[in-house]
Amino acid sequence: MATIGHNNLNAKLVLLGDMGAGKSSLVLRFVKGQFLEFQESTIGAAFFSQTLAVNDATVKFEIWDTAGQERYHSLAPMYYRGAAAAIIVYDITSADSFTRAKKWVQELQKQGNPNMVMALAGNKADLEEKRKVTAEEARAYAEENGLFFMETSAKTAANVNDVFHEIAKRLPRAQPNQNPAGMVLVDRPAEGGARAASCCS
Amino acid sequence: MDEEYDVVVLGTGLKECILSGLLSVDGLKVLHMDRNDYYGGESTSLNLIQLWKKFRGSDKPPAHLGSSRDYNVDMIPKFIMANGALVRVLIHTDVTKYLYFKAVDGSFVYNKGKVHKVPATDMEALKSPLMGIFEKRRARKFFIYVQDYNENDPKTHEGMDLTRVTTRELIAKYGLDDNTVDFIGHALALHRDDRYLNEPALETVKKMKLYAESLARFQGGSPYIYPLYGLGELPQAFARLSAVYGGTYMLNKPECKVEFDEEGKVCGVTSEGETAKCKKVVCDPSYLPNKVRKVGKVARAICIMSHPIPNTNDSHSVQVILPQKQLGRRSDMYLFCCSYSHNVAPKGKFIAFVSTEAETDQPEIELKPGLDLLGPVDEIFFDVYDRYEPVNEPSLDNCFISTSYDATTHFESTVIDVLNMYSMITGKVLDLNVDLSAASAAEE
Ligand SMILES: Cc1cc2nc3c(=O)[nH]c(=O)nc-3n(C[C@H](O)[C@H](O)[C@H](O)COP(=O)(O)OP(=O)(O)OC[C@H]3O[C@@H](n4cnc5c(N)ncnc54)[C@H](O)[C@@H]3O)c2cc1C
Ligand SMILES: Nc1nc2c(ncn2[C@@H]2O[C@H](COP(=O)(O)OP(=O)(O)OP(=O)(O)O)[C@@H](O)[C@H]2O)c(=O)[nH]1
Ligand SMILES: [Mg+2]
Numbered sequence: 229m230a231t232i233g234h235n236n237l238n239a240k241l242v243l244l245g246d247m248g249a250g251k252s253s254l255v256l257r258f259v260k261g262q263f264l265e266f267q268e269s270t271i272g273a274a275f276f277s278q279t280l281a282v283n284d285a286t287v288k289f290e291i292w293d294t295a296g297q298e299r300y301h302s303l304a305p306m307y308y309r310g311a312a313a314a315i316i317v318y319d320i321t322s323a324d325s326f327t328r329a330k331k332w333v334q335e336l337q338k339q340g341n342p343n344m345v346m347a348l349a350g351n352k353a354d355l356e357e358k359r360k361v362t363a364e365e366a367r368a369y370a371e372e373n374g375l376f377f378m379e380t381s382a383k384t385a386a387n388v389n390d391v392f393h394e395i396a397k398r399l400p401r402a403q404p405n406q407n408p409a410g411m412v413l414v415d416r417p418a419e420g421g422a423r424a425a426s427c428c429s
Numbered sequence: 430m431d432e433e434y435d436v437v438v439l440g441t442g443l444k445e446c447i448l449s450g451l452l453s454v455d456g457l458k459v460l461h462m463d464r465n466d467y468y469g470g471e472s473t474s475l476n477l478i479q480l481w482k483k484f485r486g487s488d489k490p491p492a493h494l495g496s497s498r499d500y501n502v503d504m505i506p507k508f509i510m511a512n513g514a515l516v517r518v519l520i521h522t523d524v525t526k527y528l529y530f531k532a533v534d535g536s537f538v539y540n541k542g543k544v545h546k547v548p549a550t551d552m553e554a555l556k557s558p559l560m561g562i563f564e565k566r567r568a569r570k571f572f573i574y575v576q577d578y579n580e581n582d583p584k585t586h587e588g589m590d591l592t593r594v595t596t597r598e599l600i601a602k603y604g605l606d607d608n609t610v611d612f613i614g615h616a617l618a619l620h621r622d623d624r625y626l627n628e629p630a631l632e633t634v635k636k637m638k639l640y641a642e643s644l645a646r647f648q649g650g651s652p653y654i655y656p657l658y659g660l661g662e663l664p665q666a667f668a669r670l671s672a673v674y675g676g677t678y679m680l681n682k683p684e685c686k687v688e689f690d691e692e693g694k695v696c697g698v699t700s701e702g703e704t705a706k707c708k709k710v711v712c713d714p715s716y717l718p719n720k721v722r723k724v725g726k727v728a729r730a731i732c733i734m735s736h737p738i739p740n741t742n743d744s745h746s747v748q749v750i751l752p753q754k755q756l757g758r759r760s761d762m763y764l765f766c767c768s769y770s771h772n773v774a775p776k777g778k779f780i781a782f783v784s785t786e787a788e789t790d791q792p793e794i795e796l797k798p799g800l801d802l803l804g805p806v807d808e809i810f811f812d813v814y815d816r817y818e819p820v821n822e823p824s825l826d827n828c829f830i831s832t833s834y835d836a837t838t839h840f841e842s843t844v845i846d847v848l849n850m851y852s853m854i855t856g857k858v859l860d861l862n863v864d865l866s867a868a869s870a871a872e873e
Contacts, residue, residue, distance in 0.1 A: 295669060299677075
């Protein structure tokens with residue numbers, strides 16, 4: 229859920245998509261400005277945060293990458309619980325990855341928060357010569373299903389920041405918080421305050 | 430899955446998921462499977478449709494109860510001691526970042542037919558209607574002794590060696606009456622029967638201190654915290670930890686047959702015709718039924734209500750302990766209630782559990798004293814379950830089986846079982862030396 233404090237929003241954002249579609253590469257490009265030609269299949273760090281300024285507010289994204297649990301259809305519901313936004317990624321050079329992306333959209337429509345902002349990202353747009361999925365087809369699908377659509381390239385950085393910015397703009401601002409949100413347990417900072425920082429507002 | 434793993438973990442209950450996470454973090458190659466298509470095994474939380482399927486054999490819950498997905502009904506209801514072992518594990522593994530918690534509103538005890546707030550400090554003891562005026566003064570002295578007691582400082586021991594003096598002797602020194610002893614032993618020290626009276630007092634004093642320190646931690650009305658969306662979030666969060674460190678997850682795997690070599694040592698796990706080779710298996714009792722024995726059973730009622738438990742100050746989350754003696758039983762009975770304030774039910778709805786170690790085969794009758802405290806309920810489900818413990822020798826067969834969740838209202842014994850299993854599996858002791866006195870909560 230996007231929670232507000234003054235003009236700051238905290239928003240959990242999840243990534244979904246076929247293996248190798250470029251989920252981790254998009255996050256790495258957005259958070260660190262980097263691209264690795266041989267990005268390893270995701271294990272290890274799968275949790276990032278990044279703050280964006282949009283016109284009227286700052287949005288702190290808490291970004292969850294899948295950690296591979298989706299590979300054998302074993303993604304835990306807590307993954308999309310409370311998510312304010314989702315980016316569903318496919319690889320424009322793979323028709324299968326587009327089919328898989330549609331499955332994720334269905335899954336989110338069934339399980340996710342109804343106000344969730346959803347983006348469809350056709351990644352690897354730099355590989356035009358190997359394209360298997362047309363932008364028209366994807367855009368039409370996105371429009372029918374209430375997603376916004378962009379083609380991205382984690383490699384060239386094309387449209388990567390734009391996807392996150394567009395999400396930040398679309399997040400509902402004054403979402404009435406039916407329930408005061410809970411607390412996160414943290415280690416209180418030892419001297420100097422380096423450790424805790426798990427929060428917010 | 431035709432690969433070789435260091436450890437195959439079977440079942441995604443809380444204990445198995447904590448172990449899976451710890452072992453993956455240690456760099457072991459872990460395959461984690463479950464026969465169900467959901468996380469949590471026995472310790473899952475069910476939505477309304479799942480609840481109806483399990484107890485009513487239909488997938489059509491009545492519409493007036495609201496949306497199925499707004500429900501997260503725990504199958505093993507427990508609260509988390511704010512200063513306890515599970516919080517240490519959560520902080521040690523940094524799994525806290527996947528979870529949100531809220532303090533539990535109230536902690537109550539049943540005494541002479543009435544429900545009272547559990548007094549946990551000398552100040553509260555003075556206010557409590559549980560005791561008469563003279564008894565209050567005696568109890569206050571005892572509370573101050575416990576608060577000041579420091580194992581490493583003999584000056585605070587008042588000449589008693591609590592590793593030898595029994596609880597009964599310690600309490601006799603303060604002249605407390607049986608009623609007071611009953612709530613101290615069962616509602617503060619959280620003992621389940623009266624054996625503690627004849628055991629060294631140190632354990633009870635430590636348990637009272639844990640209660641008081643947990644109570645002080647979040648300024649709630651109880652020493653407990655509880656995760657938003659229910660306890661089913663806990664195994665999922667530890668599973669994510671395991672996956673982030675390379676653990677492979679497969680749900681919905683039928684059969685999961687453990688394979689042994691000629692020496693009787695585990696050598697793999699077969700599901701759907703494929704065998705994953707492994708050196709060790711970690712599982713809950715249901716995956717190796719020939720290596721466990723039944724040690725007891727639990728009777729429980731799960732209720733959906735539209736009001737808080739009466740006489741609990743309108744608490745939207747609460748525990749009420751009914752000590753055995755108050756009911757003429759051999760084991761305590763517990764009420765546990767959570768609600769929409771912890772996101773386990775839609776607005777206005779409450780989920781209450783009444784449970785006890787079963788002494789008969791008639792849960793409806795046995796649970797009546799607890800049910801009588803609830804007032805009218807919208808729906809009620811009765812259930813009786815067996816509890817198991819392992820009887821194998823892990824050093825001979827390399828099978829590490831968890832004990833069924835025990836009858837305590839919190840997770841201390843759960844974590845002790847996990848830590849013992851971790852040591853048996855790895856030969857190492859998990860250092861949980863997080864600075865707990867410094868653990869705090871940040872408001873979201
Ligand atoms: C307020 C509160 C009261 C509790 N009261 C009791 C109690 O009176 N007696 C007791 O033995 N434990 C009680 N517990 C602890 C806990 O719920 C279970 O006892 C324990 O976690 C699981 O018991 P088990 O060893 O039978 O587990 P398992 O052997 O794994 O139990 C098998 C099944 O029994 C069910 N189950 C077992 N015990 C309970 C229970 N008490 N309540 C609901 N479902 C259960 C679970 O669904 C589980 O799937 C209570 C917890 C809380 C928070
Ligand atoms: N040419 C090109 N390659 C890309 C792009 N994005 C990712 N890749 C490459 O595609 C491969 C897979 O990318 P990842 O980011 O690991 O994909 P993922 O979706 O995280 O994959 P899993 O973690 O296995 O589910 C890597 O070799 C990346 O370098 C892109 O925009 N263009
Ligand atoms: Mg990845």
